[in-house]
Amino acid sequence: MKNVASRAGVSPATVSRVLNNKTQYISEETRKRVLDAVNELNYYKNVHARRLATGQSGLFGLVISEIANPYFPEVIRGFQAAAWDRGLDVLLLNTEYDPARIQSVIRKLVESDVSGVAIMTSSIDDSATSSLTAAEIGVVFCNLCHSRKLVSNITINYRRGVLQAIEHVVTLGHRRAAVIAGPGTNGTAMNIRQALVAGLKHKNMAPYPLISCDYRVDAGASAVHAILSAPDVPTVIFCGSDLIAMGVMSALEEAGVRVPEDISVIGIDDISFAFLARPPLTTIRVPREQLGVMAFNALDKMLKLKRKLGAAYKLETELVVRASTGPARKHKLNIRIRQAP
Amino acid sequence: MKNVASRAGVSPATVSRVLNNKTQYISEETRKRVLDAVNELNYYKNVHARRLATGQSGLFGLVISEIANPYFPEVIRGFQAAAWDRGLDVLLLNTEYDPARIQSVIRKLVESDVSGVAIMTSSIDDSATSSLTAAEIGVVFCNLCHSRKLVSNITINYRRGVLQAIEHVVTLGHRRAAVIAGPGTNGTAMNIRQALVAGLKHKNMAPYPLISCDYRVDAGASAVHAILSAPDVPTVIFCGSDLIAMGVMSALEEAGVRVPEDISVIGIDDISFAFLARPPLTTIRVPREQLGVMAFNALDKMLKLKRKLGAAYKLETELVVRASTGPARKHKLNIRIRQAP
DNA sequence: TATCTAATCGAAAGGGGTTGCGGAGCGCCG
DNA sequence: CGGCGCTCCGCAACCCCTTTCGATTAGATA
Numbered sequence: 001m002k003n004v005a006s007r008a009g010v011s012p013a014t015v016s017r018v019l020n021n022k023t024q025y026i027s028e029e030t031r032k033r034v035l036d037a038v039n040e041l042n043y044y045k046n047v048h049a050r051r052l053a054t055g056q057s058g059l060f061g062l063v064i065s066e067i068a069n070p071y072f073p074e075v076i077r078g079f080q081a082a083a084w085d086r087g088l089d090v091l092l093l094n095t096e097y098d099p100a101r102i103q104s105v106i107r108k109l110v111e112s113d114v115s116g117v118a119i120m121t122s123s124i125d126d127s128a129t130s131s132l133t134a135a136e137i138g139v140v141f142c143n144l145c146h147s148r149k150l151v152s153n154i155t156i157n158y159r160r161g162v163l164q165a166i167e168h169v170v171t172l173g174h175r176r177a178a179v180i181a182g183p184g185t186n187g188t189a190m191n192i193r194q195a196l197v198a199g200l201k202h203k204n205m206a207p208y209p210l211i212s213c214d215y216r217v218d219a220g221a222s223a224v225h226a227i228l229s230a231p232d233v234p235t236v237i238f239c240g241s242d243l244i245a246m247g248v249m250s251a252l253e254e255a256g257v258r259v260p261e262d263i264s265v266i267g268i269d270d271i272s273f274a275f276l277a278r279p280p281l282t283t284i285r286v287p288r289e290q291l292g293v294m295a296f297n298a299l300d301k302m303l304k305l306k307r308k309l310g311a312a313y314k315l316e317t318e319l320v321v322r323a324s325t326g327p328a329r330k331h332k333l334n335i336r337i338r339q340a341p
Numbered sequence: 342m343k344n345v346a347s348r349a350g351v352s353p354a355t356v357s358r359v360l361n362n363k364t365q366y367i368s369e370e371t372r373k374r375v376l377d378a379v380n381e382l383n384y385y386k387n388v389h390a391r392r393l394a395t396g397q398s399g400l401f402g403l404v405i406s407e408i409a410n411p412y413f414p415e416v417i418r419g420f421q422a423a424a425w426d427r428g429l430d431v432l433l434l435n436t437e438y439d440p441a442r443i444q445s446v447i448r449k450l451v452e453s454d455v456s457g458v459a460i461m462t463s464s465i466d467d468s469a470t471s472s473l474t475a476a477e478i479g480v481v482f483c484n485l486c487h488s489r490k491l492v493s494n495i496t497i498n499y500r501r502g503v504l505q506a507i508e509h510v511v512t513l514g515h516r517r518a519a520v521i522a523g524p525g526t527n528g529t530a531m532n533i534r535q536a537l538v539a540g541l542k543h544k545n546m547a548p549y550p551l552i553s554c555d556y557r558v559d560a561g562a563s564a565v566h567a568i569l570s571a572p573d574v575p576t577v578i579f580c581g582s583d584l585i586a587m588g589v590m591s592a593l594e595e596a597g598v599r600v601p602e603d604i605s606v607i608g609i610d611d612i613s614f615a616f617l618a619r620p621p622l623t624t625i626r627v628p629r630e631q632l633g634v635m636a637f638n639a640l641d642k643m644l645k646l647k648r649k650l651g652a653a654y655k656l657e658t659e660l661v662v663r664a665s666t667g668p669a670r671k672h673k674l675n676i677r678i679r680q681a682p
Numbered sequence: 683t684a685t686c687t688a689a690t691c692g693a694a695a696g697g698g699g700t701t702g703c704g705g706a707g708c709g710c711c712g
Numbered sequence: 713c714g715g716c717g718c719t720c721c722g723c724a725a726c727c728c729c730t731t732t733c734g735a736t737t738a739g740a741t742a
Contacts, residue, residue, distance in 0.1 A: 050730075
């Protein structure tokens, strides 16, 4: 910068001012001289020095579980796009489902002096925020806690989509539904599970069986095994995520069960591959890109407040009907489990 | 830091030394005092100040096209994991296929004073690096250019996997193959296309038709239409990516064509959903997570060299046989295009 | 002409760390 | 007992940019 300054025959202060477009009195002529010097030396200002000097990092953290989980890409996309539009940067961190790592992640966030952080993994403890808020860092959660100072929350309303799904299925004549929920340790999975159970109860149905499994694809397989070996095989299976649903559909095909003729399957999320599944998956869409955008805006807004008071946001879900659901079967289910060789 | 220092009754310099584990003479006692003070005040050192003072950012850039493209998550994962292991950070940037945006991305990289950057999108120009290397930033490309000072390159050898795939298909009796390649503007797509054409030629086959399309899923659909309306319908379709392949399979089903009984389909990449496709997709695996790791290591290694001389790396591909390929049909293809209602 | 206002820019003080250099204390040898 | 060599730690400069405050000049007003 000093070089630029001397080349343009001005002081570093002036260079700084033209580069930051300060609404200040800078003559057109010197502005041009500075800009020319910048180009000739092709000078880029150092963001770290800038952050240090201003005390504003313009950095936002985004914490996810793991990038390979197809739930997250759209969330990231929305968040990053919103940040980019305002010229702000995002620091992407993943917990890899490792509780020990969460501490390191939080440390990194504080050290990086982020302005705010969106914690989109639900396998995290609310208490983790104390270090963050102590450092005056804004936090936004998804489905986790109440809003308070420096903490906002976005609630995804699964009920609406779930109700639509149940209505859809009941209209098709289904009366016996199984539920394969996500892991019991996951708050969001529990939300969904409750919405499902409540919704079914409202129609005088009880989920049977009601299984919990983790989010790995093959987890659906063993669940299917349990379902098919039960005395009263359901006509529809609600799954806690699209990934589970796709695993379930694979396992059902393995078992010689047709979807949707024999059993209908419904997922949750509407990940990008849901419509490429075979059959294309009927699912409850959660607007994930919008979630990312909303998370960023929530932070941005909160941090501009004098009192830094958090707010509560809501996001709606809706049913997307594709081909994995159909009329309930009337016939008895003919199961022929294929033996592994 | 000053607070910590005064609380521990030492100078800031000493605090710095303790916190950085400098191999320096610090008595156990003062070390403990400092550490205690750090805990009591729960102090985190500011990474920006550190970066400024040391002149080393410990930051690495990773440039991709877009996060929603299922090719990238594993690459990101590998890259981030490798960086994390060394305590380094990564700045993730996407071009969104927008040439104008590439300039902004590069500017951001230089301003952020990254040590190195992996450019994993192939819709980029080699010339874009000049600003980077001018700033002494290491660069690693994938399938793009020769290595030189500050520039490394990782070549993915598609030939091996392609040859395996063709061998596989020929063994199954196929003699008529179509190719749906990726966009002509994409270097990697062209590499694959050439490998395919060369491999087929080696077996005295010529791809027909040979179509280029972009990477959107629905792009496969129109290609299928073209293929099915040709006089001599192929028995196998090679696709330039798994995404295209999945789009193709959907379109084929729409058209009442069975996979693999009527037509076999082969993809490239082995994205995580390939094995959840129906039928599970036979594909040529490119080791993407390994690509990410290798990209990081290449940078790390290069930057440690005095001469900063880049190197050339190679990555092998291999065929993964699943269920979307089968014996070539003997019968005449019975096509019944379904009309949209 | 003296005074005032507005426009334009520079000097310098940070922001929060790092690090070379040197000083103080101390055990040990000659 | 003086000098030497180790440890251990503080001083102060420096990293690069921002920003307050004040200086300078020109033009306008009285």
